[in-house]
Amino acid sequence: MEEEDECPELVPIKEKPTGPTAQIPVTIITGYLGAGKTTLLNYILTEQHNKRIAVILNEFGEGSALEKSLAVSQAGELYEEWLELRNGCLCCSVKDNGLKAIENLMEKKGKFDYILLETTGLADPGAVASMFWVDAELGSDVYLDGIVTVIDAKYGMQHLTEEKPEGLINEAERQIALADLTIINKTDLVNESELVELRDTVRVDLSQVLDLHSFDISDGVRLAEKLQLVKTHKPHLDKSMLTITFEVPGSLSEDLLNIFIQNLLWEKTFKNKAGLAMTVIRLKGILSVQQKQKKVMLQGVHELYELDETPEFWADHEPRINRLVFIGRNLDGEILKKEFISAMSNKDRVE
Numbered sequence: 001m002e003e004e005d006e007c008p009e010l011v012p013i014k015e016k017p018t019g020p021t022a023q024i025p026v027t028i029i030t031g032y033l034g035a036g037k038t039t040l041l042n043y044i045l046t047e048q049h050n051k052r053i054a055v056i057l058n059e060f061g062e063g064s065a066l067e068k069s070l071a072v073s074q075a076g077e078l079y080e081e082w083l084e085l086r087n088g089c090l091c092c093s094v095k096d097n098g099l100k101a102i103e104n105l106m107e108k109k110g111k112f113d114y115i116l117l118e119t120t121g122l123a124d125p126g127a128v129a130s131m132f133w134v135d136a137e138l139g140s141d142v143y144l145d146g147i148v149t150v151i152d153a154k155y156g157m158q159h160l161t162e163e164k165p166e167g168l169i170n171e172a173e174r175q176i177a178l179a180d181l182t183i184i185n186k187t188d189l190v191n192e193s194e195l196v197e198l199r200d201t202v203r204v205d206l207s208q209v210l211d212l213h214s215f216d217i218s219d220g221v222r223l224a225e226k227l228q229l230v231k232t233h234k235p236h237l238d239k240s241m242l243t244i245t246f247e248v249p250g251s252l253s254e255d256l257l258n259i260f261i262q263n264l265l266w267e268k269t270f271k272n273k274a275g276l277a278m279t280v281i282r283l284k285g286i287l288s289v290q291q292k293q294k295k296v297m298l299q300g301v302h303e304l305y306e307l308d309e310t311p312e313f314w315a316d317h318e319p320r321i322n323r324l325v326f327i328g329r330n331l332d333g334e335i336l337k338k339e340f341i342s343a344m345s346n347k348d349r350v351e
């Protein structure tokens, strides 16, 4: 056949096979803390009915168990299987585990049409992506299809322009620089000129990597080299960013809860032992609120927060336990927990 004449007889292993043995595309979904990655995932999972989609989460540090349950309670049965990639911080050492997790998943559940991998808000997607090209050499079942970066229209500029301490990279910037596709989310929270400003900034950022993409096409440079070009030797974790989680039993007064959250997010009233104000960038919780039969979800991003009843009832004998996750700077878990308990017992005591 004519086509066969044109093809070399031996197909290199890195060529994508087609047909039933085709590799499974992996899309990395990245974006800063609270940008809307999970919201996007839920949307994709709801929209795509005829595909088997596996979702893999790489959550940050100790918060993983709770974050997992938060996502599950949002998406219900859509998720076929949960994988907690142990190290939390994928960008450092989860490399092997990440692929292993995918392989285990496929072993257990059969092949998927698509894999979505949500990184943590503080991840360097370059490190996540690199695990796929390393494995591509070994003839993996999966290949990296693209990196999608979700940007928060309201806080994206702030994240991008944040001055990092010497030697640290700005995660938000890197997430955008490595994106194949950027999605500006939460446009309802900004006006037209704020949106234009962000769009222009992101475009400028993108132009810095457009060369890499074109290089990619003209010279057949693969992702490996592309990543090499944008590789940084700087340490990529901002150690001042901490995750605090704690649990407090009882049912909370909604009024006192609002006061506590506002003091924390708006007034920045609480200080750590060094006297520095605790700054929370991301806040999540599953709470028991007085007079509410259903679990209440707390979601906070910088100064914005919402308390929403979930569809899930507290079971009859289920202990009412409030679980909270705080991600931010200058946080002290002990002090924060003490402040929380004290704020909640201010008037209506925590039962």
Ligand SMILES: Nc1nc2c(ncn2[C@@H]2O[C@H](COP(=O)(O)OP(=O)(O)OP(=O)(O)O)[C@@H](O)[C@H]2O)c(=O)[nH]1
Pocket: 031, 032, 033, 034, 035, 036, 037, 038, 039, 040, 120, 121, 185, 186, 187, 188, 189, 282, 299, 300, 301, 306
């Ligand atoms: N106003 C508004 N809020 C949104 C939109 N998309 C998401 N949110 C809210 O933003 C908050 C964070 O959304 P998530 O999807 O959990 O963000 P995330 O990027 O997965 O968060 P992390 O994984 O913790 O980094 C939630 O309270 C969402 O309801 C939007 O388009 N408009």
